[in-house]
Amino acid sequence: MARMERQDRGSRDDPELIEKLVGINRVAKVVKGGRRFGFAAIVIVGDGRGRVGHGSGKAREVPEAIRKATEAAKRTMVRVPLREGRTLHHDVKGHFGAGHVVMRSAPVGTGIIAGGPMRAIFEALGVQDVVAKSTGTSNPHNMIKAAFQGLVSIQSPRMIAAKRGKKVAEIFGRPVQGDDRGDDQSENAAETAEA
Template sequence: MSNTNIKKVRTSDLELKDRLVSIQRVTKVTKGGRTFSFSAIVVVGNENGVVGYGLGKASEVTSAIAKGVEDAKKNLVKIPVINGTIPHKQEFRYDGSLVMIRPAAPGTGIIAGGAMRAVLESVGVKNV
């Protein structure tokens, strides 16, 4: 797929809301014992067509989430949303995963779970 149509957005004067997608405890085993740290995946968006994601890693949960939000604000893109849904069908395959999003009739809502639900709600697809 070509990434030529991706429009980057700057964070100036945007009211962004963040959603925590996942948090994982990571263990590093050394000769001296185990060292625990956390990684957090965060999605931010203004619910009006702008969305971004970020990954933060730190030794505390709150620090990992804060780093994820800062990283997500650096990766904002503009997504077209027309009448509360996307304008056309998109499919993307990566390894064993298939992500397929389609426009929906009014009143259908979001039929997705986990990370895709967080991304679609952050971009402004209506859950009505």
């Protein structure tokens, strides 16, 4: 009974999710009587607002492989902080196996300059302006994993400020209003002058 409820909960369609099919391969399993053919699918799922996931699935029929891959992608969704909801906060590199990926934030109007599976990732993520380059492999599995390794390492200025125990303005090097450091220094200078 609990298993059926769990399946129903996971099978309901989220209308706001963007699903991108990256690729389908025909695969073969060698058995005693010969080869048994099936299909493997790679899917990217995102909400267009900073959450994205990837998954792969195998089955005897294409629709079943896509369904399995989509469910796997929904389970692996991660949140990526975006600047102004349109680009990355900073340039980032990722690698997996022989594949290396470089992703750079871009000014407004640049668009998505990326190829293959990386374009699908950025479209599902909701990024509008980015420049990305993949080297070392053309295998979509490795490109996707390298891109996700880089995306997970992105930190917003707020996250960095919290980690360092500072204010966001201090991270950018701007003077913070209400900062009493200047007053303390002038008081210390006055005290040393009196002594």
